[in-house]
Amino acid sequence: MTAQQPYNIVIVGGGTAGWMAAAVLARCAPPAYRITLVESEEIGTVGVGEATIPAIRVFNAALGIDEGAFLSATNGSFKLGISFDGWLVPGHSYMHAFGEIGRQFGLVPFRDHWARAHAAGFAKPLARYSVNELAARTGRMPHGPQGEGQVDVPYAYHFDAGRYAAFLRRYAEGLGVTRIEGRIARVERHGETGDIAAVTTEAGTRLAGDFFIDCSGFQGLLIEQELQTGYDDWSHWLPCDRAMAVPCEAGGDFTPFTRSIARTAGWQWRIPLQHRIGNGMVYCSQFMGEDEAAATLLANLDGKPLAEPKPLRFVTGKRRKLWHRNCLAVGLASGFMEPLESTSIHLIQSTLSRFLRMLPRGPVAPALVDEFNRQADFEFASIRDFLILHYKANGRVGEPFWDHCRAMAIPDSLAARIEQFRSGGFIHHHHEELFTEVGWFQVLVGQGVLPESWNAAADAMPEDKLREFMALLEGSAIEQARPAAQHIDVVARLCAAAQTTGEAA
Numbered sequence: 272m273t274a275q276q277p278y279n280i281v282i283v284g285g286g287t288a289g290w291m292a293a294a295v296l297a298r299c300a301p302p303a304y305r306i307t308l309v310e311s312e313e314i315g316t317v318g319v320g321e322a323t324i325p326a327i328r329v330f331n332a333a334l335g336i337d338e339g340a341f342l343s344a345t346n347g348s349f350k351l352g353i354s355f356d357g358w359l360v361p362g363h364s365y366m367h368a369f370g371e372i373g374r375q376f377g378l379v380p381f382r383d384h385w386a387r388a389h390a391a392g393f394a395k396p397l398a399r400y401s402v403n404e405l406a407a408r409t410g411r412m413p414h415g416p417q418g419e420g421q422v423d424v425p426y427a428y429h430f431d432a433g434r435y436a437a438f439l440r441r442y443a444e445g446l447g448v449t450r451i452e453g454r455i456a457r458v459e460r461h462g463e464t465g466d467i468a469a470v471t472t473e474a475g476t477r478l479a480g481d482f483f484i485d486c487s488g489f490q491g492l493l494i495e496q497e498l499q500t501g502y503d504d505w506s507h508w509l510p511c512d513r514a515m516a517v518p519c520e521a522g523g524d525f526t527p528f529t530r531s532i533a534r535t536a537g538w539q540w541r542i543p544l545q546h547r548i549g550n551g552m553v554y555c556s557q558f559m560g561e562d563e564a565a566a567t568l569l570a571n572l573d574g575k576p577l578a579e580p581k582p583l584r585f586v587t588g589k590r591r592k593l594w595h596r597n598c599l600a601v602g603l604a605s606g607f608m609e610p611l612e613s614t615s616i617h618l619i620q621s622t623l624s625r626f627l628r629m630l631p632r633g634p635v636a637p638a639l640v641d642e643f644n645r646q647a648d649f650e651f652a653s654i655r656d657f658l659i660l661h662y663k664a665n666g667r668v669g670e671p672f673w674d675h676c677r678a679m680a681i682p683d684s685l686a687a688r689i690e691q692f693r694s695g696g697f698i699h700h701h702h703e704e705l706f707t708e709v710g711w712f713q714v715l716v717g718q719g720v721l722p723e724s725w726n727a728a729a730d731a732m733p734e735d736k737l738r739e740f741m742a743l744l745e746g747s748a749i750e751q752a753r754p755a756a757q758h759i760d761v762v763a764r765l766c767a768a769a770q771t772t773g774e775a776a
Contacts, residue, residue: 276303277303277304277305278303278304278305278481278482278631278632278633279304279305279307279479279480279481279482280296280300280304280305280306280307280480280481280482280483280484281307281308281309281470281478281479281480281482281483281484282306282307282308282309282483282484282486283309283310283455283470283483283484283485283486283487283492283493284308284309284310284485284486284487284488284492284602284604285308285310285436285440285450285486286310286432286436286486286488286602287432287435287436287439287602287616287619288486288601288602288603288604288619289308289310289436289484289486289601289602290308290436290437290439290440290443291330291439291601291616291619291620291623292308292484292486292601292619292623293306293308293439293440293443293448294334294439294442294443294446294448295330295333295334295623295627296448296623296627297442297443297446297447297448298333298334298335298446299333299627300630305449306443306447306448306449307448307449307450307451307478307480308443308448308449308450308451309450309451309452309453309455309470309472309476309478310450310451310452311452311453311454312452313454314454321429321430321431321432321542321544321549322350322353322427322429322529322540322542322549322610322613323350323427323428323429323430323613323616323617324369324427324612324613324614324617324705325369325425325426325427326427326617326620326621327427327428327616327617327620328426328427328428329620330620330624334442336442337769338765339765339766339768339769340769341428341430341438342428342430342545342762342765342766342769343765343766343769343770344434344435344437344438345428345430345431345434345435345438346430346431346434346544346545346546346547347428347429347430347431347544347545347762348428348429348430348525348527348543348544348545348758348762349412349414349426349427349428349429349527349758349761349762350369350426350427350428350429350527350528350529350613351368351369351370351403351404351406351407351412351424351426351527351528352366352367352368352369352403352404352407352528352529353366353367353528353529353530353531353612353613354366354407354528354529354530354531355367355531355533355661355714355717356530356531356532356533357532357533357667358531358533358538358661358665358717358718359664359665359666359667359717359718359719360666360667361533361667365396365397365398365713365716365717366398366401366403366404366407366408366528366713366717367612367710367713367714367717368398368401368403368404368407368528368713369403369424369425369426369427370401370402370403370424370425370709371401371402371709372385372397372400372401372709372712372713373385373400373741373744373748374744376732376740377728378728379726379728379729379731380708380726381400381744382696382698382708382712382722382725383696383725383726383728383729384725384729384732384737384740384741385397385400385741386696386721386722386724386725386729387725387729387730387737388737388738388741389721389722390725391734391737393738393741394741395741395745397712397713397716397717399745399748399749400741400744400745400748401748402422402424402748402751402752403424403425403426405748405749405752406424406527406752406755407526407527407528409752410524410525410526410527410757410758410759411527411752411755411756411757411758412426412527412755412756412757412758412761412762413426413751413752413754413755414426414755414756414761415756415761422751422755426527427613429529429542429543429544429549430544431544431546432616451472451476451478453472453473453474453476454472454473455470455471455472455473455487455492456471456472456473457470457471458470458471458492458493458497459471460497464596465596466596466597466598467480467483467493467497467498467596467597467598468480470483470493480597481597481631481633482597482598482599482631483597483598483599484598484599484600484601485598485599485600485601485604486601486602486604487604488602488603488604489585489603489604489607490604491590491600491604492604493598493600493604494590494592494593494595494598494599494600494604494605495590495604498595498596498598500590500591500592500595500600501590501591501592502586502588502589502590502591502606503588503589503590503591503606504586504587504588505587505588505589505655506586506587506588507679508587508655508659508679508681508682509587509609509655509658509659509662510555510557510662510672510675510676510679511537511553511554511555511587511609512555512556512584512585512586512587513553513554513555513556513559513561513564513582513583513584513585514551514552514553514554514582514583514585514609515551515552515554515561515564515565515568515580515581515582515583516549516550516551516580516581516583517550517551517568517569517572517576517577517578517579517580517581518547518548518549518550518576518577518578519547519548519550519572519573519574519575519576519577520547520548520573520574520575520577521543521544521545521546521547521548521573521574522548522572522573522574523543523548523573523574524543525543525758525759525762526543526758527758529541529542529613531611532571533665533667533673534552534554534567535558535559535567535670535672536554536555536558536559536670536671536672537552537553537554537555537559537564537672538552538553538554538611539551539552539553539567539568539571540553540610541573545762545766547574547577548572548573548574550568550571550572551568551610552564552565552567552568553609553610553611555672557672558671558672558675559672561582565580568580585607585609586607587607587608587609587655588606588607589605589606589607589608589647589648589651590604590605590606592644593605593606593622593643593644593647594626594640594643594644594647595640597635599622599626600622601619601622601623602615602618602619603615605618605622605647606618606651608651608654608655608658609658611658611661612654612657612658612706614654614705617705618650618651618654621650621705622647625643625646625647626643629642629643646703649702649703649704650703650704650705652682652684653701653704653705653706654705654706655682656681656682656684656685656688657705657706657710657711657714659681659682659685660685660688660689660711660714660715660718661714661718662676662679663676663677663679663681663685663689664677664689664715664718664719664720665677665718665719666719688711689715689720692711692712692715692720692722693720693721693722693723694722694723694724695722695723695724695725695726696722696724696725696726697726698711698712698715
């Protein structure tokens with residue numbers, strides 16, 4: 272195509288995935304690209320994803336979205352990490368907090384100094400060396416101009432996914448995206464190439480396109496039902512296959528972190544928003560029935576439920592090809608990784624970012640598509656291993672579901688990582704994988720996988736100096752977290768400022 276020729280991209284499906292795709296393409300694609308989104312209000316969306324990881328800030332910034340306007344429009348709040356309650360044993364809690372834990376000394380990572388100090392009996396829990404966790408556990412949110420003790424920390428958001436989709440719809444339509452209401456009734460293919468040529472709605476509207484983005488949810492209307500890409504089922508490693516979601520009235524603490532609470536056959540999430548709390552149960556139907564899941568969820572809410580529990584069935588895994596022919600699967604159409612580490616919206620974002628780096632101008636070279644799919648395979652598999660770790664390394668002995676998880680076989684890639692850390696405190700960040708060495712460190716230790724040894728270079732520091740170093744890091748983390756304002760006050764300030772300037776409209 273030349274710079275003047277139009278290039279038509281048709282997005283099938285709305286929701287968070289569809290409108291994220293529409294917004295970023297409208298913002299970043301050249302003027303000749305015409306973006307059309309077709310969705311049906313009758314179908315609705317899954318709409319349970321409300322917690323994110325820090326990369327969402329990069330996405331919003333790329334769109335030029337004002338933070339206060341975003342928080343106001345989505346009834347959002349801040350997130351400094353995820354608390355895992357009862358995952359090791361009942362009554363135990365740890366946090367996968369964003370940001371650093373302590374700091375390295377010379378070329379030796381902090382985890383090696385901590386392992387040595389732990390073996391000697393004077394290391395504190397990892398929380399004591401984390402600014403994010405210390406702030407989160409006390410309801411503080413470091414945010415705003417640095418100085419006078421204020422620090423900059425990585426953070427993410429909780430928000431109402433439906434409101435976020437509506438917010439992005441207004442944004443995208445303002446940049447020229449065309450929305451078509453209707454259900455897809457027919458998909459046309461090119462006779463020679465096998466590519467998708469057009470989709471037609473039940474009302475007879477025909478939408479021809481050069482490229483199609485499938486955001487149709489679990490059904491994978493284009494990528495699976497039409498192109499039959501295939502699906503990799505990972506439920507033998509991640510056995511939870513059901514979820515139950517329900518919002519409730521705001522109550523309890525307005526925490527700047529997500530809670531993941533282990534239950535007898537799965538876990539419950541708690542996500543505080545300005546106007547309500549998002550709650551849900553993720554469970555394994557082999558060990559818990561729907562009625563029991565609903566009763567467990569409703570018995571553990573902070574306020575009155577605002578709806579009936581919404582059931583959801585899923586199979587953890589991914590499409591064998593996210594990009595096939597002239598079609599890209601995004602969001603639930605591409606696969607499903609349970610929301611344990613808040614990766615669902617991130618996978619939408621990373622898929623779109625990868626696509627933008629390879630944005631086609633016409634026929635696409637197979638080598639480019641193969642590389643896209645190779646990167647997607649790696650990303651999904653690395654996230655999969657991180658999630659499996661939470662289940663595999665548990666100490667909830669005597670509970671059938673957790674006993675099953677502890678006994679199950681795991682991928683060789685994860686088994687190697689566990690053994691590397693257990694035997695020598697070693698963690699390696701592979702290529703562009705999502706979770707950092709610090710993230711793996713927190714979850715391994717939090718789940719009871721403790722290093723039996725450490726890097727010998729850590730022994731170069733005399734023990735009295737190591738004691739001083741650990742105490743210094745603890746004191747520094749406390750002093751950095753202490754000046755932060757309360758989370759509720761930071762959210763109120765930003766939303767009020769957006770309302771004053773009119774940016775929240």
